Amino acid sequence: MKRISFGSVSAGALVASFAAMLYLGCGSPGSLPGSGTAGNGGGGAAGVTIDPTATQGGASGSGAGGAGAAGSSGTAEGVCGDTTITPNRAPTDIFIVLDRSGSMAYSISEDCYCTNNGGGARCSNTTNCTDRLTAVKNAVSNAVSANPTINWGLEFYSSPGGADCSVSLAPQVPISVTGGATVLTELGTATAANHTPTAAAINAAAMYVPTVNDGNSKAILLATDGMPNCVGGRVNSDDDMPATTAAVAGAYAASIPVYVVGMGPQQSITNLNDLAVAGGTTQYYPADSVQALSDALAAISKIVSTTCEFQTPTTPPDNSKVYVYVDKALINQVASSTEDGWMFGASSSDIVLTGSFCSNLLGGSGSTVQIIFGCADYIPPQSIP
Secondary structure, X not given: OOOOOOOOOOHHHXXXXXXXXXXXXXXXXXXXXXXXXXXXXXXXXXXXXXXXXXXXXXXXXXXXXXXXXXXXXXXXXOOOXXXXXXXXXXXXXXXXXXXXXXXXXXXXXXXXXXXXOXXXXXXXOOOOXXXXXXXXXXXXXXXXXXXXXEEEEEEEEOOOOOOOOOOOOOOOEEEEOOHHHHHHHHHHHOOOOOOOOHHHHHHHHHHHHHHOOOOOEEXXXXXXXXXXXXXXXXXXXXXXXXXXXXXXXXXXXXXXXXXXXXXOOHHXXXXXXXXXXXXXXXXXXXXXXXXXXXXXXXXXXXXXXXXXEEEOOOOOOOHHHEEEXXXXXXEOEOOOOOOOEEEEOOOOXXXXXXXXXXXXXXXXXXXXXXXXXXXXXXXXOOEOO
16 A cells, blocks of 8 residues: 655644544535326325435326326435545554563663662662563553554564574564554563664564555554664674664665664663664654653654545545545645645545645644545535535
8 A cells, every 4th residue: 555654753743633524425416306297096296216326316206096207307405415424544553672671670760670679779769660661561551542543563672482682583463453452461471681682673673564564654663771782693782783773774764664762761871863863763752751651652653643644434436536625625636646635545445645735744734634525427616614
């Protein structure tokens, strides 16, 4: 399915309201009753038979003793243009690539443990202390509930049950319509261990995500709390940023933007902006509290799910009689995504805004989009009420 790339959008642009209604226009309204004569039995009154599937309705009279003669044709008043349907927003896919290294057992706000953990440093104030894996579970739960049009998937790194620095090519949760619930289940049993093979994880994600042939826009959400290591796939603590940056850039080159969330105190996280820039998303989202992490995932979810494509629940009866209105004004059907107007997507049920109309929408414009399916004799107005 052809998509319009959403690129990078500021979080402040995500609060814009959006309404989309589909109107079915089926001809010019009017009322012209039929006139007929009574049948041989006498006493029959003439009437109108309305066929909602036809532009013109035939009329026939009927009488107690038999059928009357056919009356003149007419158009059924109220049949056309009085049904409204809300089109579905085109779904999107988000694949979470989640660091589960040993430090993910730390507090979300400090580099220390909320509880006694193998003799490691315990935080001096454990009131309302939440470890990073638990914070991720809460934030993802909120994001899944708030975004029913997103299909979720999950990959841990290192892979559970595997060797230190290992990353499986098969995700722990494949992207699917029901993936969000499965992601939450996996997060509930996740434990923090091992090193941070971020480069291998992004490479594995960039190989897997394009194989999901559902036609949806796609993005990778990288959530990490520290420096990539495992250089060359070996257990070590050497800085592996060059390979990780190259992996992220490769994903973006394949039209999969990479959003980066950095968990923990900001002074402990370095170079994540470089990953965000390489992934086409400008800057990373710092998250040093439970609320900040939840806000980051909510902002990313809204950016990804705000697309320029709409899916109508029915197929237009005539592809040449589809009319799209933005803020009540008719816009042109165009041949290229660089022109200002609209195009069909993979099918005539997919309507895609293009050019400045798409840019304005992604930039937070509170535009109203309406679509009219016209019948054979329908003449679209230049503007609608």
